[in-house]
Amino acid sequence: MALNRLLGLKTPSAPHYDKYWGLNTYQNTQRTTLLQDLERKGFTFRADVRKAELVEVQQRLDRGLLHYEDKRITNAQLSSFIQNRQLSKPVASTRKAMISVLLGADEALHFDKFVDLPPELRERIYQFHISSLPERLFCPTQPPITRTCKLFRKEALPIFHRLTTFEFRFYFVNDQYHRGDDISKAVLRPCFQTTQFLNTMRTRDAAPVRLDSILTYVMEGSMRDMLLSSGDVMAWCSLEMDRTLQMVDFDGRSMRRGKDLLAIMKHKYDDLDSSRSREDTFSLDDLYSLREALEVSVFSAYRKFEPR
Template sequence: MDNTAWEQIFRRRGDSSSMFDRYWCLDKYDNINMSVMKARLQALDGHKTGLPFSRQTLVDYMQRIDRGLLRYDLCETNDLLRFAAARHITIHGYTTNNSKAVTVRRNHAALVNQLQRADDHATFPLTRLPPELRVRVYELYLSESRIMLKAPTQPPLARTCRMLREEVLPTFYFRTTFVVTLQMHTGDARSDGTLLRFDFDSIAFLETMSPQHLSRVRKLHFNIMQATSTRQQRGILAEVVVSLAGDADQRTSIKSTTLPRGLLWKKWVIAGTEKVITRMESRDGRAILKIGDVYAFRSALEVVLH
């Protein structure tokens, strides 16, 4: 997928901030109040977070936990000195031979600030690792993202250099479940005879993904929604997850609470998607996804809705 093409498409749409999945960004906690953050910190670290922290300080602490980093403010000064010595960090602003409480607090604060700054600027020689270890790092890195992504941007690790891009993207597309939204039109079918229509996000994502990347995708999550004039009024009618890597009896899972026909409808859906997968396997020897197959899945879902 060409990220420049993506940005141009969504810039023309005028609401790019809502179109991209910022799955790789740290949570900014914009909609979380301070009391909730303090309660979560207390539950996570076992210490009462009752100090008059500013909102930004609380957000910084929450983000450190999200990153799996140590909260140095909970450590004793002697422990912080050992951390700094082990990492060869020169601490500035530390005063020795003074037992006044204010000096102790300043020393502790100086240690905390400089150790946190060292964390923010820490580097790791990833490219020097053997390839099999690098792939394991990519798997762990990508496992931290959301399980299902809709029209996502590529992970930042894939944009650092050509070597990492060639190694990271296959893992990214293989491990991620991609969400495709289909809008169901009530009444008569559209002029082209179709009842289900890809929404803008899905069609832009699919049409701009390269065949090489699409062939790596192993799982598609189809959301069937009622087409309405506003997003807020839309409701999911059914969810159909197609797995191209699973066993024949587990390749299609369905969740539906509003569509009629119940178990019979589910049976038809499974039969239709299985036919598509069988055609894919007969064509390539295994289920290699192409753009036409996505449309074939759409048609298979459409048949049982008429």
């Protein structure tokens, strides 16, 4: 488990795959932490401010919106915002009324002519949006913007695949293998979520899916661990466009030597690299070849699962 913590590996929850693009709910953030972060940005609050109010302010900032109740914003500026956005002025030009008008306008914002924009401008918008998502994702669903229509999917998915590091998990498991057994009883198989993602890479009509950056974990665990994407990391490799390769052996297991595993994996990876097309990205076939290289490498470098 020590290596799991070092690598930041967590057992994912179901919403993770389809909610990575949503606003941070700050559910696991303490009220005092939120308050301190906002105060460092110059905001002030009453002493009894509730966490829900702080979350609302932080989420507005995450959306790139102003917190109109910020005391640094004057009434004259609020009035100017209303005028510049051509909004109807409130009957009573009080601060509270002006803030209400601006908040309502923020929530009613919409843009119906995205498809009318030049493709080059749409591409820049896709890049800006996708760059705001987490850089590393474990077998995610497609972002919502790609589910709108075929045109947006065709334009945005390659950018999503280029800017994201995709994480995969493969397990040494079978019906007869249990944690602590001789590794020769096991086979390397993708977890359920990895299998689901690999299936989405199978395309017929569209151009083949290619990924720029992948992070692959070799995991030890039971069949249940494989279904839940939990368990312990045995080794990992990071592959990017420049063909960089890194390995870390699992702490506390009888690896001959970490450098032995790296040398074997490097040799197998060189074979994989020489046999593949000279594309700078990774296809579905490449990922299956990588799985085979990982299986052979770890089999060759591991003796037996037993404490040192």
